[in-house]
Amino acid sequence: MITLKDIAEKANVSVMTVSRVVNGNYSKVSKETAKKIQAIIEESGYVPNYSARSLSSRNSHIIAIITKKEDALSDPYNSKMLASIIPILQQNGYYTMVACLNDFKDVTQHLHAWKAEGAIFLGLFEEDVMKIKENNQIPLIFTDSYSTVQQITNIGIDDYKGGVLAAKHLLECGHRSFAFVGIALEHSSVSQKRLKGFMDTINAADISISEEHILYDQDPAVLAKKIVQFKTPVTAIFTTADILALNIMDQLIINAYKVPDDYSFIGFDNLPISYYVTPKLTTIAQDIEQKAQLICETLLRHIDDPHLPCEKITLDVELVKRNSVKNINR
Amino acid sequence: MITLKDIAEKANVSVMTVSRVVNGNYSKVSKETAKKIQAIIEESGYVPNYSARSLSSRNSHIIAIITKKEDALSDPYNSKMLASIIPILQQNGYYTMVACLNDFKDVTQHLHAWKAEGAIFLGLFEEDVMKIKENNQIPLIFTDSYSTVQQITNIGIDDYKGGVLAAKHLLECGHRSFAFVGIALEHSSVSQKRLKGFMDTINAADISISEEHILYDQDPAVLAKKIVQFKTPVTAIFTTADILALNIMDQLIINAYKVPDDYSFIGFDNLPISYYVTPKLTTIAQDIEQKAQLICETLLRHIDDPHLPCEKITLDVELVKRNSVKNINR
């Protein structure tokens, strides 16, 4: 392994001088020596040791992306986020460490161990947000969090509007009886906001949606069964995730029901898959690439200037009309 | 920031003793002092500095996952691999750094800078394989490579067999005229092996496939047009990637052709999406989770014992029959 010292000896200069040219501080080195050193570095294939650099400069250039263990990375939404974020960070000179951590203690230990300069949280760390924030004095970007903690930076989407758009479209298409299927447990605030937007809009049209018609993620076959056996039948279903809609649609079709003739569906996310299915899924779209871009920009900005105040950013969503909603106006 | 030294002072012992209990070498420390130190560590929330550890022990515990810049991480296959690999490495005490690098120089620099203990390459680094190997004396796992370099460890699938299975199934279903669409440029050896298996099997049935019928990845609309305008028409198309098949099918359907009535399709990979489309895609399945598991196991084994010889591992593939192939035997 070749070190600064080796280069210094070959060039007959001090370690300091080599360090300067390695780091591009040419202003403080004569052109000749700089050139000579450059040449030796080139030919020897010297690569600085980042651990040493990190240790002495307190500057790791590492950014941690953290997901929960369960939803993990297999979720296509998270996969897409990862794929979008990593190249951006890399282009800006940062190295990305990806970890799946549940507990705030693990998060803190991970961030401290590597002296990460910033962290991005994919997935909900609601209860731990405060503790994570308290224990880590580096820029932290949360996503899609509705944590009431004020002192965090969060980048999310307008989930409420998503629900509104879905309801409006369904109403416009003549639907009057609705079901809702949320992706996560009862305490997913994202899911709740979407439901609220949906409900408010429907209520404003003097239609209500009963308890019976509010379902939560579980075996798609069970979900489909519940839907077809509703005491009060339903013509349209709003789902908080494309994949959820697709799974239910699949079960319905297996059982000889027709989509959208028997049941109309609206999904959420506009994942690529929603375009490929038949019928093509009408869905609420969020722009993941844009979100990733904003996450990185915001994080980098906060790393450059640690005194920046926290930001709460909400990105827009829009309805993408495709073929899974039937127009039942005659 | 709290360090070993701080703990040592509080506990009235040497740094060395604290280091021992941090690293679990209890055998060399009296129970009492160990306990006392444990308590102080707990209460102070001490986390070892991994850069320092890495620097002095030459033991980074970092594993690099490297993809090419173009196919990058957006490809669903690579996404799935990432999602499967990271948790396994983490469970084994390793930290994962993900980077998108094209040039072997960048790879070398990245690996050296962080003193990675191992690396996994997703995507083809064919021409650079040798140079990467020469410049990095750590366990390296390549995937899906047909590099002729003997001294590398590679984990791939039986691409040839994939082609054979596709051809056999199509022949059994009565098809006699075929097209092939490969995913990558002409020098993707994976694509070529699949084509070879396909061709050999078809030739064995006394059928040939002309130049005209061998297509390469490009705008799906163009591909679809070429297919419907073949001078010698075709009833079945074998594609080296599910997503390719789906895109072409989509274009065909838009133009009022029927799948599988007008054209039958077989894809490759068995990505989740292939189940959701209509018609559900018949495809050659590879078990990505199993592959990821094997990649990690092999890498870890080679890290534990650097003298292990290189391994060339080929995983099996199988045909998954769904609804995109029409049986045209009367």
Place this chain on the structure above:
DNA sequence: CTGAAAGCGCTTACAG
């Protein structure tokens, strides 16, 4: 069972 010394490869802060 415990510790003092040296060193990992770099940077910071200072002196000239």
Place this chain on the structure above:
DNA sequence: CTGAAAGCGCTTACAG
């Protein structure tokens, strides 16, 4: 423009 000294937080190798 150049360099000697000290130090980042840990581990290795040795001594007792």
